[in-house]
Amino acid sequence: MRRLLAVIIVLGIVVGGAAAFYFLRPINGPERDLSLTADVARGNYVMRLGGCVACHTDLKNNGATLAGGAPxxxxxxxxVPPNITSDPDAGIGKWSLEEFSRAMSVGEGPNGKHYYPAFPYDNYTLMSDQDIVDLYAAMMATAPIAEKAPDHNVGFPFNIRLAMLGWKxxxxxxxxxxxxxxxxxxWNRGAYLANGPxxxxxxxxxRNMLGASDVTQLFKGVRGGTGGAFVPPIDAASLKAEGWDEATLIDALTGGFTPEFDTLGGTMGEVVNESLTHWTDEDMKALATYLLDGE
Ligand code: HEC
Ligand code: HEC
Structure with missing residues (x-):
């Protein structure tokens, strides 16, 4: 009996250890070329492609730009999307380009802090090296705001950040x-924009039960998701079935009204106002081309 117990304990340690070893492997992606020349103006545009302002600004309460978003x-x-202004203490002003690149590409901050996927780094990892280099330069040029954003309100066990390494x-x-x-x-530019920034x-x-996007259901819409009570499908078949074409889609995504004069409300209204209205005509055309054609 004693022997059996010992065997079970040893087995448990071996299996548990192997699982920990597997789930807690460090994450490294393809290396980025960070020696590219940065362009701040282009970086400001990338910020609008990426929706950083919409999430990291408390728009409803007229919060300072990028100083921390609504929960x-x-x-x-x-x-709570944190303060990501250039303030050295409350924001990310002390970060190196390498640290910024790691946060965007593998969801890991300085000192090995593992981020929650509420920060959509699983999309940003697709971004080009030039976009990351330009975006960093633009982030470092933002107006510093010295106030920290409030902490997350997340219960056990989700408050254990190391679990995010397992998630990743x-x-x-x-x-x-x-x-x-x-x-x-x-089409490729549109696919890059929609799935990346x-x-x-x-x-x-x-998303699945653990909050990861189910890519086999790309753009199929969500009932009761994080983006609002109902997030409609925007895959090519659904868009066409709803009668969207390139002109109506671009009008709605830049003007905020559907052909039936409904407003695109809630979080989508913020996406329109803070991101899509700032896009070039060429990028809007690329987005519409990709969405209506599909994968
Ligand atoms: C959907 C909302 C959302 C969007 C869009 C978003 N973020 Fe975030 N971001 C978050 C959240 C939430 C966190 C906190 C994650 C955590 O604590 O694990 C975060 C964290 C960060 C951090 C880490 C800050 C720190 O102090 O550790 C950086 C840097 C960052 N975001 C940059 C960006 C940039 C640049 C963009 C635009 C390209 C962007 N974010 C867009 C939600 C968002
Ligand atoms: C923060 C969450 C969020 C993000 C990011 C987002 N959407 Fe939306 N989207 C919504 C919600 C919520 C609605 C429903 C709005 C409403 O009913 O008023 C919506 C509605 C739409 C509609 C209207 C569809 C219909 O049939 O009524 C289109 C088109 C659309 N989104 C396209 C996009 C595209 C393209 C992107 C990326 C550039 C995007 N959305 C990013 C949340 C989001």
Whole structure:
């Protein structure tokens, strides 16, 4: 009996250790070329592609730009997008380009802090090296705000950050966008924007029980998701079935009204106002081309 118990204990340690070893492996993606020349003006545009302002600013309460957003309500708790202004203490002003790149590409901050996927780094990992380098330069040029944002309100066990390393080992694939050779340059630009910086799927793609986007259901819409009570599907088949075409789609996404004169409300209204209205005509055309054609 004693022997059996000893065997079970040893087995338990071995299996538990192997699981920990597997789930807590460090995450490293493809190396980025961070020696590229930065362009702040371009970086400010990338900020609008990425929706950083919409999430990291408390728009409803006229909060200072990028000084911390309204809490994101999720089934796991409330996540407060932190202050990411250039303030050295309350913001990210002390960060190096390498640290910023790691946060965006593998969801890891300085001192090995593992981020929750409420910060959509699973999309940002697709961003190009040039976009990351330019974005960093723009972030360092933002007006510093010295006040920290409030902490998250997340209960046990989700408040254990190390668990996010396990989550990333299960669900994060650090990678860069890979264009499809049989598609046009415009389509590929649209696919890059939608799946990379603009992270449309963060709200429009269903998530599994552990909060990871289910890419087999890309853009299929969510009932009761984090983006609002109902996030409609925006996959090509659904958009066409709803009668959208390139002109109506671009009008709605930049003007905020559907052809039936409904407003795009809630979080989508913020996406329109803080991001899409700032996009170039060419990028809007690329987005519409990709969405209406589909994968
Ligand atoms: C959907 C909302 C959302 C969007 C969009 C978003 N973020 Fe965040 N971001 C968050 C949340 C939530 C956190 C906190 C994550 C955590 O604590 O684990 C965060 C954390 C960060 C951090 C880490 C800050 C720190 O002090 O550790 C950086 C840097 C960051 N975001 C940059 C950006 C940039 C740049 C963009 C635009 C390209 C962006 N974020 C867009 C929600 C968002
Ligand atoms: C923060 C969450 C969020 C993000 C990010 C987001 N959406 Fe939305 N989207 C919504 C919500 C919520 C609605 C429903 C708005 C309403 O009913 O008023 C919506 C509605 C839409 C609609 C209207 C569809 C219809 O049939 O009525 C389109 C089109 C759309 N989004 C496209 C996009 C695209 C393209 C992106 C990426 C550039 C995007 N969305 C990013 C939350 C989001």
């Amino acid at each position: 994101l309500k999720t089934p796991f708790g409330d996540f 080992n299960l669900f994060l694939t650090p990678q860069r966008f890979a264009p499809k050779a049989d598609k046009s340059a415009l 603009a992270h449309c799927g963060a709200c429009h793609t269903p």
